[in-house]
């Protein structure tokens with residue numbers, strides 16, 4: 007519980023009608039979650055305008071309304087606060103309501119098209135291994151020390167972020183690592199948070215359904231770094247075309263990592279195989295369990311951030327060398343009899359798919375076929391579908407197009423779009439099987455001893471979302487079931 011006036015600290019107000027000294031029991035951006043004595047923040051969303059739920063919120067017990075426009079008629083006994091931007095207000099108000107939790111621990115945000123979960127999870131594991139009680143907000147799961155909480159978003163809404171950070175503070179966490187998605191930046195889910203540092207992984211094609219242009223996607227990602235304070239650090243990828251642009255206007259202390267040129271955190275790959283990576287980092291040779299060049303970048307980002315947080319370099323590398331990555335990222339199993347390698351990976355962008363497939367190509371000894379099972383999510387960027395379709399065929403011997411999470415779309419239509427524009431060579435390699443289980447089964451039936459099967463796009467996900475219903479589905483579980491069924 008807090009005074010409305012206090013939780014409006016730092017919020018840009020336009021006008022107020024009613025009493026600012028009222029107690030607020032709870033803060034909500036969703037009228038469906040309102041209880042007695044709540045404050046309701048009306049946000050203009052992608053689908054509907056929260057302002058149309060103001061009266062419903064009052065009927066359910068809201069006593070304070072925060073909005074960008076006052077309703078035509080104001081109700082007696084209710085405090086109405088007009089703000090410049092409801093999304094930004096939600097961020098700042100949540101921060102105040104939950105007692106400024108981000109200022110009570112070291113909070114580091116990770117942004118970029120690919121690698122956020124891997125980097126944030128590695129940082130969580132690293133700092134836990136270094137002896138700190140640590141929190142994590144990620145696509146796969148949220149963690150408060152050892153306690154695991156289900157995750158619904160890559161970056162939760164402002165209220166949930168602050169509620170979770172408060173739980174971390176109350177549980178004694180000193181550090182928290184969180185993914186910062188472009189949707190979250192754009193929707194101000196991170197407004198008001200005090201970051202000790204920010205990390206940039208890379209930026210490639212994704213989410214153009216939402217951001218419309220690549221320039222806008224880049225601008226949104228960059229605004230995270232523009233907003234960092236002077237005492238924070240910003241660690242960026244020197245080898246990404248936009249790695250420098252990202253930090254161009256930040257006030258934070260700038261650092262770069264690179265595998266190719268001189269940089270604050272310079273790495274070199276000596277070996278890259280199924281057993282992991284051998285790298286030289288800061289003149290020290292280290293063996294890591296993670297696979298592929300893209301993970302060498304993730305490891306450098308993690309190393310750089312740990313050094314910025316004043317951890318001992320030898321200790322950091324020693325702890326990092328034994329860590330595994332995040333669930334469902336290059337997760338592989340070898341079949342017992344025919345030594346077929348099944349890889350489950352979360353590659354759901356063109357860049358990630360090429361990275362994972364080129365990594366697999368480098369791992370093969372020569373004769374093995376690469377069989378890829380891949381789909382694209384519904385209600386998401388449609389432009390990436392034909393690109394991912396072509397790439398899968400370019401880098402594999404056989405490809406099975408299937409469903410990812412169709413959501414509200416017809417999965418056959420999505421597959422059709424993946425097939426569009428395939429070149430002649432690609433057309434000879436693919437078949438389409440809409441049922442994902444059948445697709446994986448077919449991949450197994452095609453596989454000869456020692457072949458490599460990549461099942462891309464869903465990684466750790468334990469469901470398939472079809473028309474608003476999440477049905478249990480686990481790529482790794484199905485893969486193991488098929489290994490057994492075929493006795494391979």
Ligand SMILES: CC(=O)N[C@H]1[C@@H](OP(=O)(O)OP(=O)(O)OC[C@H]2O[C@@H](n3ccc(=O)[nH]c3=O)[C@H](O)[C@@H]2O)O[C@H](CO)[C@@H](O)[C@@H]1O[C@H](C)C(=O)N[C@@H](C)C(=O)N[C@H](CCC(=O)O)C(=O)O
Nearest residue numbers: 035036037049051052053054056059159160161163187189
């Ligand atoms: C497209 C998108 O990002 N949508 C997010 C957005 O919802 P929205 O703008 O569609 O909300 P809306 O339905 O238009 O409603 C507007 C407002 O009215 C309120 N409302 C609505 C109905 C009602 O009866 N009463 C009411 O008060 C809503 O609570 C909301 O505040 O704001 C909501 C609250 O924060 C999010 O839960 C929701 O995430 C949806 C479920 C989603 O799927 N988002 C994905 C795309 C996403 O955010 N992904 C990124 C990761 C992407 C990546 O990096 O790969 C993520 O961070 O998870």
Ligand SMILES: Nc1ncnc2c1ncn2[C@@H]1O[C@H](COP(=O)(O)OP(=O)(O)OP(=O)(O)O)[C@@H](O)[C@H]1O
Nearest residue numbers: 119120121122123124145160300351352353358362
């Ligand atoms: N640094 C990287 N560069 C390019 N691709 C990567 C990198 N790290 C991981 N990948 C690929 O991208 C996939 C997703 O990785 P990860 O889950 O770490 O990214 P993310 O940014 O958290 O994704 P999301 O936006 O869905 O939260 C991996 O399964 C792998 O195929």
Ligand SMILES: N[C@H](CCC[C@H](N)C(=O)O)C(=O)O
Nearest residue numbers: 354382383386410411463464
């Ligand atoms: N965070 C990403 C996850 C995509 C995962 C993929 N399996 C899909 O459903 O498209 C998103 O919400 O766009």
Ligand SMILES: [Mg+2]
Nearest residue numbers: 122123145160
């Ligand atoms: Mg993620």
